[in-house]
Amino acid sequence: MTTQQESPVSAVISIQVENESGALARVIGLFSGRGYNIESLTVAPVDETRHQSRINVVTTAVPRVLEQIRAQVERLVPVYRVAVMTRQDPHVAREMALVKVIASGERRADALRIAQAFRAHPVDASATSFVFELTGATDKLDAFIDLMRPLGLAEVSRTGVAAIARGAAIL
Amino acid sequence: MNAASHQTDLKPHTTGTDSSVVLTGAEVLLRVLAEQGVEVIFGYPGGAVLPIYDAIFRQNAIRHVLVRHEQAAVHAAEAYARSTGKVGVVLVTSGPGATNTVTGLLDAMLDSVPVVCFSGQVGVPLIGTDAFQEADTTGITRPATKYNYLIRRPEDVASCVHEAFHIARSGRPGPVLVDLPKNLMVGPAPYSAPPRTPHPSYQPQTEPGRDVIARAVTAMKQGRRPLFYIGGGIINAGPEASAALRRLVEKTGFPCTSTLMGLGAMPAGDRRFLGMLGMHGTYEANMATHGCDVLIALGSRFDDRVTGRLDAFSPGSFKIHADIDPSQINKIVPVNVGIVGDARRVIEMMLEEWDCTPANPGQPIDLASWWHQINEWRAVNSLGFTQDMAPEAIIRPQYAIRRLHELATATGRDTYVSTEVGQHQMWAAQHFGFDRPNRWLTSGGLGTMGYGLPAAVGAQIAHPDALVIDIAGEASTLMNIQELSTIAQYRLPVKVFILNNQYMGMVRQWQQLLHESRYSESYSAALPDFVRLAESFHGRGLRATCMGELDGVIEEMLAHPGPVVADICVAQEENCYPMIPSGAPHNQMLLGPDQDDEISAEGRMLV
Ligand SMILES: Cc1ncc(C[n+]2csc(CCOP(=O)(O)OP(=O)(O)O)c2C)c(N)n1
Ligand SMILES: [Mg+2]
Numbered sequence: 001m002t003t004q005q006e007s008p009v010s011a012v013i014s015i016q017v018e019n020e021s022g023a024l025a026r027v028i029g030l031f032s033g034r035g036y037n038i039e040s041l042t043v044a045p046v047d048e049t050r051h052q053s054r055i056n057v058v059t060t061a062v063p064r065v066l067e068q069i070r071a072q073v074e075r076l077v078p079v080y081r082v083a084v085m086t087r088q089d090p091h092v093a094r095e096m097a098l099v100k101v102i103a104s105g106e107r108r109a110d111a112l113r114i115a116q117a118f119r120a121h122p123v124d125a126s127a128t129s130f131v132f133e134l135t136g137a138t139d140k141l142d143a144f145i146d147l148m149r150p151l152g153l154a155e156v157s158r159t160g161v162a163a164i165a166r167g168a169a170i171l
Numbered sequence: 172m173n174a175a176s177h178q179t180d181l182k183p184h185t186t187g188t189d190s191s192v193v194l195t196g197a198e199v200l201l202r203v204l205a206e207q208g209v210e211v212i213f214g215y216p217g218g219a220v221l222p223i224y225d226a227i228f229r230q231n232a233i234r235h236v237l238v239r240h241e242q243a244a245v246h247a248a249e250a251y252a253r254s255t256g257k258v259g260v261v262l263v264t265s266g267p268g269a270t271n272t273v274t275g276l277l278d279a280m281l282d283s284v285p286v287v288c289f290s291g292q293v294g295v296p297l298i299g300t301d302a303f304q305e306a307d308t309t310g311i312t313r314p315a316t317k318y319n320y321l322i323r324r325p326e327d328v329a330s331c332v333h334e335a336f337h338i339a340r341s342g343r344p345g346p347v348l349v350d351l352p353k354n355l356m357v358g359p360a361p362y363s364a365p366p367r368t369p370h371p372s373y374q375p376q377t378e379p380g381r382d383v384i385a386r387a388v389t390a391m392k393q394g395r396r397p398l399f400y401i402g403g404g405i406i407n408a409g410p411e412a413s414a415a416l417r418r419l420v421e422k423t424g425f426p427c428t429s430t431l432m433g434l435g436a437m438p439a440g441d442r443r444f445l446g447m448l449g450m451h452g453t454y455e456a457n458m459a460t461h462g463c464d465v466l467i468a469l470g471s472r473f474d475d476r477v478t479g480r481l482d483a484f485s486p487g488s489f490k491i492h493a494d495i496d497p498s499q500i501n502k503i504v505p506v507n508v509g510i511v512g513d514a515r516r517v518i519e520m521m522l523e524e525w526d527c528t529p530a531n532p533g534q535p536i537d538l539a540s541w542w543h544q545i546n547e548w549r550a551v552n553s554l555g556f557t558q559d560m561a562p563e564a565i566i567r568p569q570y571a572i573r574r575l576h577e578l579a580t581a582t583g584r585d586t587y588v589s590t591e592v593g594q595h596q597m598w599a600a601q602h603f604g605f606d607r608p609n610r611w612l613t614s615g616g617l618g619t620m621g622y623g624l625p626a627a628v629g630a631q632i633a634h635p636d637a638l639v640i641d642i643a644g645e646a647s648t649l650m651n652i653q654e655l656s657t658i659a660q661y662r663l664p665v666k667v668f669i670l671n672n673q674y675m676g677m678v679r680q681w682q683q684l685l686h687e688s689r690y691s692e693s694y695s696a697a698l699p700d701f702v703r704l705a706e707s708f709h710g711r712g713l714r715a716t717c718m719g720e721l722d723g724v725i726e727e728m729l730a731h732p733g734p735v736v737a738d739i740c741v742a743q744e745e746n747c748y749p750m751i752p753s754g755a756p757h758n759q760m761l762l763g764p765d766q767d768d769e770i771s772a773e774g775r776m777l778v
Contacts (some may be wrong), residue, residue: 018371018372022313022319031386071502074497077317077318078373079372080371080372147481
């Protein structure tokens with residue numbers, strides 16, 4: 001146990017759980033009950049034959065608390081495995097956003113141009129609006145949304161982060 | 172479901188599944204219980220569990236004990252479990268029956284007690300409709316249980332119930348709740364044997380790693396001022412763990428202190444035992460914790476009642492922590508060696524390793540100066556008090572417990588002590604010497620007033636011939652006083668020993684020390700006459716008002732073959748010492764009333 005770096009770091013906690021009713025409630029109840037924050041949350045079945053789902057929670061905490069979160073989540077009965085991925089652990093973390101922009105004239109053209117630069121795809125368009133689909137790291141999504149704000153940003157729906165380790169390592 | 176199934180013999184069939192007989196869900200439940208070795212259920216009936224009660228009525232293998240409140244059912248089951256090492260079983264109805272168990276379940280959770288609680292639920296089609304006595308029981312109890320189930324399909328009844336027992340008793344034990352919709356209990360359900368394959372996701376580690384044990388023992392051998400700090404995990408690991416601990420303490424020659432939950436693992440009178448540590452621990456235990464250079468925590472969890480001010484807890488010691496629950500290691504106090512495993516195995520492997528690891532090259536461990544220091548601390552006699560022995564003198568609560576211990580020991584009977592929560596609980600821990608594990612039943616983690624009386628019920632049901640005493644406070648006793656009726660019904664010879672100070676003494680003490688003696692709502696006004704109360708519940712009531720009456724009352728209580736409530740009128744404003752005030756380190760204990768003004772401002776903020 002090192003106490004040197006006690007500043008909070010951002011981490012994705014990836015949790016492989018039994019796909020049962022209540023498993024998600026157990027995990028998020030643990031977070032709220034013990035005062036850990038949840039910045040984003042994703043959950044979906046990932047292995048139909050073995051009835052397993054994957055939950056990804058983004059949180060920020062000092063390393064010692066991250067270790068405690070891992071241990072607390074790991075001891076939940078329906079949890080198979082837990083990985084804590086911080087900046088130091090090679091991993092890929094992505095989320096998807098659907099961004100609605102209501103604009104006309106020059107602002108409409110600007111929005112399209114910026115979307116192209118970000119590789120955001122217009123998945124719906126009307127005379128006055130666009131819905132862009134954008135996938136990427138959280139900060140890329142944040143940047144795109146910030147740029148859309150003065151151009152008529154109307155609504156955002158984000159998935160939260162899904163993460164996986166790089167290389168051959170598996171959870 | 173057919174009428175013929177009601178005639179089914181519920182005794183477990185020895186030959187696995189018998190597909191020719193159609194059982195109802197309730198019958199399957201009882202069969203699984205019998206197979207799990209259940210002998211007694213503590214429960215209370217109601218609409219949603221009528222089919223289960225009907226199945227209970229038609230069998231003889233399992234006994235049902237009718238409590239008078241569902242919370243009491245859980246505490247009784249906890250004490251049954253703690254005093255036997257078996258799983259305690261509870262059965263309650265839906266809605267209010269289930270919500271009444273929540274305090275008990277959380278109590279079992281915090282003290283790691285294996286309990287399986289079955290709650291009735293409205294029929295599956297009615298779930299989510301706000302039906303009569305419907306509650307989201309699994310939602311409500313999720314943070315109060317190790318695990319819980321809402322069974323929705325008949326084919327899950329047997330497998331979930333088997334699994335519930337496995338989860339409750341394995342790893343770090345705890346409460347498991349199984350919510351049983353009524354229609355599943357009435358309709359047919361297939362029986363299945365306990366699964367042979369391990370649980371897919373839940374596989375607690377019980378066997379410690381050799382390497383960490385070796386590192387721990389190497390450090391232990393280098394210690395000049397070592398100390399064992401043991402906890403309830405030793406009790407949970409079974410009597411063999413306590414026996415192994417005694418060998419380890421003897422072999423190493425190290426001093427040993429214990430948490431509230433670990434009392435009895437070491438004999439109270441052992442020369443190497445320093446008594447309890449923590450807020451109301453002994454001076455020698457706390458000073459040794461503060462001053463040791465190797466601290467070996469076994470089945471304990473650095474609770475705040477133990478550590479006091481964290482940044483000053485055992486400063487400078489090399490810390491070894493063994494626990495069956497990996498999440499306890501480094502949770503509160505960063506340690507140098509963390510060991511995950513069952514306490515018994517950890518200790519046994521430490522014993523083996525001790526013989527293999529050479530002592531420090533050249534110099535055998537010399538603990539003489541450490542023991543010399545400890546004996547100086549011991550000489551302070553921090554549990555000392557003076558009792559005026561005149562017949563008309565006021566009884567001091569500590570003396571009453573010491574006398575109770577002496578006279579109970581003199582009976583030669585196997586004795587189980589439960590407590591309520593408050594000063595009397597701490598005095599019981601300090602002054603009633605426990606020499607064997609599983610004899611001390613107290614609510615540690617949750618500190619639940621009202622635990623002791625139902626706990627005494629559970630212990631007496633488990634040990635009908637033993638002496639079972641609830642050392643109680645007058646306020647706590649009233650929290651589950653209805654259990655006197657259970658005690659009467661089953662003719663349980665439980666002794667309720669009330670240290671009646673007419674105050675919520677522990678609250679009053681804190682108000683005196685922290686709030687300038689403003690005794691806000693802590694006076695026990697309008698108390699019942701406990702003697703006549705006992706009589707109205709068909710028991711014997713006794714009272715001692717002064718020293719001259721104490722021995723006589725205790726002797727009569729111990730000699731009486733039936734239930735007794737002894738109202739011991741004790742000094743009203745006695746405080747529990749020694750005490751580490753909140754926010755203070757271990758080496759700044761208050762030994763007595765002269766030092767009361769030393770509590771810091773931050774200390775006042777803590778509980
Ligand atoms: C259910 C519950 N409510 C409140 C408390 C807070 N509390 C702790 S000790 C205590 C007073 C207990 O009084 P009594 O039973 O007379 O014991 P004494 O301290 O006088 O020995 C109270 C109110 C508690 N522990 N449990
Ligand atoms: Mg009192």
